[in-house]
Amino acid sequence: MLDVGLVTDPRLEEHDPGPHHVERPERLARIRGALDAAGLARRCRPVPLEAADEEALLRVHDRDHVRSVENACAAGAGALDADTGVCRASAEVARLAAGSAIALCREVARGRLRAGFAALRPPGHHAERGRAMGFCLFNNAAVAAAYLREAERVGRILIVDWDVHHGNGTQHAFEEDPSVFYFSVHQFPLYPGTGAAGERGRGAGLGATLNVPLRPGAGDPEFLAAIHDALVPAAEAFRPEFVIVSAGFDAHAADPLASLEVSTPAFAQATRIVREIAERHAGGRIVSLLEGGYHLEALAEATAAHVAALLGPEARS
Ligand SMILES: [Zn+2]
Numbered sequence: 001m002l003d004v005g006l007v008t009d010p011r012l013e014e015h016d017p018g019p020h021h022v023e024r025p026e027r028l029a030r031i032r033g034a035l036d037a038a039g040l041a042r043r044c045r046p047v048p049l050e051a052a053d054e055e056a057l058l059r060v061h062d063r064d065h066v067r068s069v070e071n072a073c074a075a076g077a078g079a080l081d082a083d084t085g086v087c088r089a090s091a092e093v094a095r096l097a098a099g100s101a102i103a104l105c106r107e108v109a110r111g112r113l114r115a116g117f118a119a120l121r122p123p124g125h126h127a128e129r130g131r132a133m134g135f136c137l138f139n140n141a142a143v144a145a146a147y148l149r150e151a152e153r154v155g156r157i158l159i160v161d162w163d164v165h166h167g168n169g170t171q172h173a174f175e176e177d178p179s180v181f182y183f184s185v186h187q188f189p190l191y192p193g194t195g196a197a198g199e200r201g202r203g204a205g206l207g208a209t210l211n212v213p214l215r216p217g218a219g220d221p222e223f224l225a226a227i228h229d230a231l232v233p234a235a236e237a238f239r240p241e242f243v244i245v246s247a248g249f250d251a252h253a254a255d256p257l258a259s260l261e262v263s264t265p266a267f268a269q270a271t272r273i274v275r276e277i278a279e280r281h282a283g284g285r286i287v288s289l290l291e292g293g294y295h296l297e298a299l300a301e302a303t304a305a306h307v308a309a310l311l312g313p314e315a316r317s
Pocket of ligand 1: 248292293
């Protein structure tokens with residue numbers, strides 16, 4: 001039975017942030033190649049792209065931001081911040097990325113899939129309510145979590161963000177909301193500068209944000225300790241009904257943008273631990289969304305290891 005959904009659509013390669021940009025379309029082609037070569041794609045059920053509608057985006061973003069992305073793309077090309085370029089297709093591709101995150105979450109929430117992975121671009125976790133940032137146009141994970149909470153009435157959602165950069169946009173979207181727990185392990189200091197250990201949420205959401213900043217040079221022991229020693233007990237207390245992973249692979253030792261030394265097997269181990277959290281508390285419901293990862297070979301290899309761990313051992317037939 002194919003109970004893990006997979007989004008890997010070449011249309012998401014039509015977003016072009018500009019020449020020589022690290023967030024390049026080839027990232028997805030390499031991931032598709034690795035999932036095919038490892039026999040993982042055939043073990044998943046393909047989930048088609050869906051575009052996020054206005055209502056879905058406005059749960060997280062303000063109308064001016066959505067319009068500014070559309071207007072920049074309609075003009076043909078441009079930059080929404082110093083490192084976030086767009087082409088004519090980018091607004092539509094970004095809607096497809098966010099909408100496909102929603103589609104996977106819907107299928108899992110309604111019991112038609114157990115789990116899912118979406119190889120999305122543009123990534124999402126830096127996108128704020130009112131602005132694009134750090135290669136991100138719309139916040140895929142936040143839009144998906146807001147959909148689960150408001151449309152599927154999921155009571156408690158855990159977002160696990162292991163991209164090497166702190167997910168400022170996701171944290172800010174839910175920092176006053178006790179029903180969405182945001183966990184991030186990331187290099188610190190590093191772009192975007194947020195994610196200090198003292199950031200624990202605000203107001204009613206105080207305690208539902210947990211940041212584990214790691215010093216440059218930290219590797220597998222520190223990365224896995226953050227997951228095992230900080231995330232697992234926090235999840236035990238929070239008891240999530242659904243788990244979303246913001247799966248960036250730029251903490252990999254080979255990645256050119258940061259200085260953590262995480263190995264491919266450690267990403268697989270982190271996946272198993274988070275999957276166990278989902279199984280223990282959330283009926284196994286887990287959806288993973290690609291964020292960063294800029295060394296093509298390491299990205300493809302780590303993503304394949306991640307998807308293999310989401311699938312679990314192949315059943316003998
Ligand atoms: Zn990143």
